[in-house]
Amino acid sequence: MTDWLAAAESQKQNYLEDLMALMRIKSVRDDSAATDEYPLGPGPSQALAAFLEMAEQDGFRTKNIDNVVGYAEWGEGDETLAILAHLDVMPAGKGWDTDPFEPVIKDGNLYGRGASDDKGPGMAAYYALKYLKDQGVAFNKRVRFIVGTDEESDWTGMHRYFEVEPAPTLGFSPDAEFPVINGEKGQVSLKLSVPATNGEDYVLKSFHSGLRFNMVPREAVAEVVVPDAGQVQAAFEQFVDENPIQGEAEPTADGLKLTVIGKAAHGMEPEQGINAGTYLATFLDQYDFAAGAKSFIHFLAKYLHLDTRMKGFDGAYTDPVMGELTMNAGILNFDAENGGDIDMNFRFPKGIGPDELEATVKKVADPLGIAVKQGPSQKPHYVDPSDPIVKTLMDAYIHQSGDKDAKPEVVGGGTYGRLMERGVAFGALMPQTPNTMHQANEYQPVDDLIRSMAIYMEAINNLVTD
Numbered sequence: 491m492t493d494w495l496a497a498a499e500s501q502k503q504n505y506l507e508d509l510m511a512l513m514r515i516k517s518v519r520d521d522s523a524a525t526d527e528y529p530l531g532p533g534p535s536q537a538l539a540a541f542l543e544m545a546e547q548d549g550f551r552t553k554n555i556d557n558v559v560g561y562a563e564w565g566e567g568d569e570t571l572a573i574l575a576h577l578d579v580m581p582a583g584k585g586w587d588t589d590p591f592e593p594v595i596k597d598g599n600l601y602g603r604g605a606s607d608d609k610g611p612g613m614a615a616y617y618a619l620k621y622l623k624d625q626g627v628a629f630n631k632r633v634r635f636i637v638g639t640d641e642e643s644d645w646t647g648m649h650r651y652f653e654v655e656p657a658p659t660l661g662f663s664p665d666a667e668f669p670v671i672n673g674e675k676g677q678v679s680l681k682l683s684v685p686a687t688n689g690e691d692y693v694l695k696s697f698h699s700g701l702r703f704n705m706v707p708r709e710a711v712a713e714v715v716v717p718d719a720g721q722v723q724a725a726f727e728q729f730v731d732e733n734p735i736q737g738e739a740e741p742t743a744d745g746l747k748l749t750v751i752g753k754a755a756h757g758m759e760p761e762q763g764i765n766a767g768t769y770l771a772t773f774l775d776q777y778d779f780a781a782g783a784k785s786f787i788h789f790l791a792k793y794l795h796l797d798t799r800m801k802g803f804d805g806a807y808t809d810p811v812m813g814e815l816t817m818n819a820g821i822l823n824f825d826a827e828n829g830g831d832i833d834m835n836f837r838f839p840k841g842i843g844p845d846e847l848e849a850t851v852k853k854v855a856d857p858l859g860i861a862v863k864q865g866p867s868q869k870p871h872y873v874d875p876s877d878p879i880v881k882t883l884m885d886a887y888i889h890q891s892g893d894k895d896a897k898p899e900v901v902g903g904g905t906y907g908r909l910m911e912r913g914v915a916f917g918a919l920m921p922q923t924p925n926t927m928h929q930a931n932e933y934q935p936v937d938d939l940i941r942s943m944a945i946y947m948e949a950i951n952n953l954v955t956d
C-alpha cells in the first residue's frame with residue numbers, strides 16, 4: 491500500500507516553489523483595468539497563463555479559454571473527472587503583518603493572499619494529479635484540472651467553461667474544507683420596498699444598516715425627529731444596557747442620531763451574528779412613528795428581530811437531510827425621500843423554493859403596504875452520500891486524517907461543486923485549523939497543505955483506477 495503522506499512530502503519543495511510563484515501574482519479582479527482581451531483585468535489572466543505554462547512543462551495537455559478559464563488534462567476514457575480550483579484572490583484589505591503578495595513561512599505556516607483560498611489547496615490537488623501521472627499510474631478516466639479566475643465575484647471563467655466545453659458530470663472542488671461537502675442549500679433574496687411616508691410628531695429621517703446581503707449587519711444608524719429627545723435618549727441608553735449591543739445617542743439640530751453596534755457574521759449562518767438593524771428597529775418600535783416609517787420599523791422589529799428561521803412568519807422549514815431554512819436580513823435602509831429597502835436573503839434546503847418564500851413573506855408584508863420582489867435564485871444541490879464520488883473522497887480523508895467519525899456535510903452554499911451533477915467540495919481547510927480566508931494574514935499550515943496533497947493523491951488514485 492502506498493504511503494501517500496511520504497509521497498506528498500517528496501513533492502514539498504517543488505510544490506512550495508510553484509505555489510509561491512503563483513501567490514506573487516496579484517490576481518485580483520480589477521474592472522477598472524478590464525479590456526476585451528482581459529475582461530477581469532490583467533491579474534487573473536496572468537495567474538492563468540503562469541499556471542498553464544507550468545502545466546505544459548509538466549507534460550499535461552493544456553488549453554486557455556479566452557483568458558478567463560483553462561485546464562490541464564491527463565488520461566483517456568469516456569468519463570471525465572473534473573477538479574475545479576481558482577486562481578483569483580480577494581483584494582488584500584488592511585491589517586497585514588507581512589506583504590500579502592510576498593508569501594512567507596513563519597512558525598510552519600504559509601502566509602499570503604491565496605495560501606488557503608485557493609492557490610494553496612488548488613496547487614496541492616494539482617501536485618497530487620501530477621505525481622500520479624509521473625508515477626505512470628494507468629488512468630481509466632480523463633482528468634481535467636480546471637482553473638477559474640473569477641470565483642470571488644461572478645464565476646465568469648467557470649461559467650464560460652461550461653458554455654463552450656462538454657460538462658463533466660463528476661468531480662470535486664478543493665476550495666472549501668474537509669471532509670466532503672455533498673450538499674449546498676439553494677439561495678434567493680427577496681427585495682422589499684416600503685413607501686417614503688412619515689407621520690408628523692415622530693419622523694424617521696433615515697435608517698441605514700448592512701452593506702451586503704450575505705452579511706449580518708454589524709452597525710445601524712438612524713436619524714429621528716422626536717418630540718421628547720431627552721426622554722428617548724435616556725430610554726435608548728437603558729435599552730443598550732439591557733441588550734448584547736453597544737450604542738450611542740447624539741442630539742442633532744432637530745432630534746437624535748442613534749447608533750447601534752452588533753456583531754457581523756456570514757449570511758449563511760446568521761444566528762452567529764447580532765443584527766444591529768433589527769435591534770435598533772426594536773427600540774424605535776415603541777414610539778408612535780406612522781405610515782411607511784412605521785411599517786419599516788415594525789416589520790423589522792416584529793418579524794426579522796432574533797428570528798433567522800422564519801418562525802414569526804409561520805414559515806420555518808427543515809429538510810431531514812439538508813437541514814433548516816435560514817434567513818439573513820442583510821440590508822435595512824430607509825430615507826424620507828426614497829422610502830425603505832430591505833433585503834431578506836434565504837438559504838433553502840430541498841422541498842421549498844423561492845415562490846413559497848415569496849408567498850409567505852407577502853402574507854405579512856402586504857397588509858403593511860410593503861412590496862415584495864424576488865431576486866435571482868440558485869437551486870439546492872445535493873449528491874447522495876452513497877454515491878461513489880462521496881464515498882471515495884470520504885475514505886481517502888478518513889484514511890489520511892484518522893478521523894473515523896467524519897461525515898459529509900451540507901452548507902449554506904457557494905462552491906464550484908454545484909456546477910456538476912455529481913460534484914462536491916473537498917478540502918482543504920482541516921477541521922481544527924482557523925479559517926482565515928478573505929481576511930488579513932491569511933495562512934495555511936504547511937503540514938496541512940502537504941497532508942491535503944496526500945488526501946488528494948489517494949482520492950484521485952482511487953477514482954482513476956476503480
Ligand SMILES: [Zn+2]
Nearest residue numbers: 607608641665
Ligand atoms: Zn475560494
